[in-house]
Amino acid sequence: xxxxxxxxxxxxxxxxxxxxxxxxxxxxxxxxxxxxxxxxxxxxxxxxxxxxxxxxxxxxxxxxxxxxxxxxxxxxxxxxxxxxxxxxxxxxxxxxxxxxxxxxxxxxxxxxxx
Amino acid sequence: xxxxxxxxxxxxxxxxxxxxxxxxxxxxxxxxxxxxxxxxxxxxxxxxxxxxxxxxxxxxxxxxxxxxxxxxxxxxxxxxxxxxxxxxxxxxxxxxxxxxxxxxxxxxxxxxx
Numbered sequence: 302x303x304x305x306x307x308x309x310x311x312x313x314x315x316x317x318x319x320x321x322x323x324x325x326x327x328x329x330x331x332x333x334x335x336x337x338x339x340x341x342x343x344x345x346x347x348x349x350x351x352x353x354x355x356x357x358x359x360x361x362x363x364x365x366x367x368x369x370x371x372x373x374x375x376x377x378x379x380x381x382x383x384x385x386x387x388x389x390x391x392x393x394x395x396x397x398x399x400x401x402x403x404x405x406x407x408x409x410x411x412x413x414x415x
Numbered sequence: 416x417x418x419x420x421x422x423x424x425x426x427x428x429x430x431x432x433x434x435x436x437x438x439x440x441x442x443x444x445x446x447x448x449x450x451x452x453x454x455x456x457x458x459x460x461x462x463x464x465x466x467x468x469x470x471x472x473x474x475x476x477x478x479x480x481x482x483x484x485x486x487x488x489x490x491x492x493x494x495x496x497x498x499x500x501x502x503x504x505x506x507x508x509x510x511x512x513x514x515x516x517x518x519x520x521x522x523x524x525x526x527x528x
Contacts, residue, residue, distance in 0.1 A: 305457075333515055343522075344419070344519030344522055345458075345505065345507075345519040350515075350516065390457065390458070401446055401448075401463070401465075401509065401514035402448075402460050402473065402474075403458075403460075403517065405457035405458045407455055
């Protein structure tokens, strides 16, 4: 079945450091790919998405490129801020028989220190 | 818009008790779903609905019931709570133009003793 593998956390960075969170996937067909973010005490929010190969999703300084050849969708940000501290989830769309299911990775907790 | 709301925020149950977790959305979304979040497990789909009167099972449906009598509401019922159901529960909704761009509620933290 479909699956998503994210790098293990937690990740601790200093403010203004470069961030990469690795995400690889296994899927049949051509899924859409997503990054969701969960701030402390809140539900998940969509951060960015890409719907086909070579698409780049971007939002709030974060970027991720849909790489079909390496089945990857790594999240990057050039300069993190304390306010970016959150848990980040990579996800893919899983379709079939009317189900609009998202398959999530286990999440990567990011802590940014001043 | 309030978005997706969930009640209660916290709940403690004893084994064998039943309860209903409430979820409502005011965005007229067709698609609603329930996930549970456990440490190191990501989110797993419990049940989902593609419209009023239509529900189906997700990845981990055992021990849970749902119904969808209106577009707005999608309650999750625990029939006989077990310690394995201790988790954080999230409700989400989306529209049929972008069904995977899901809006999540703030969650209900449930502890079963």
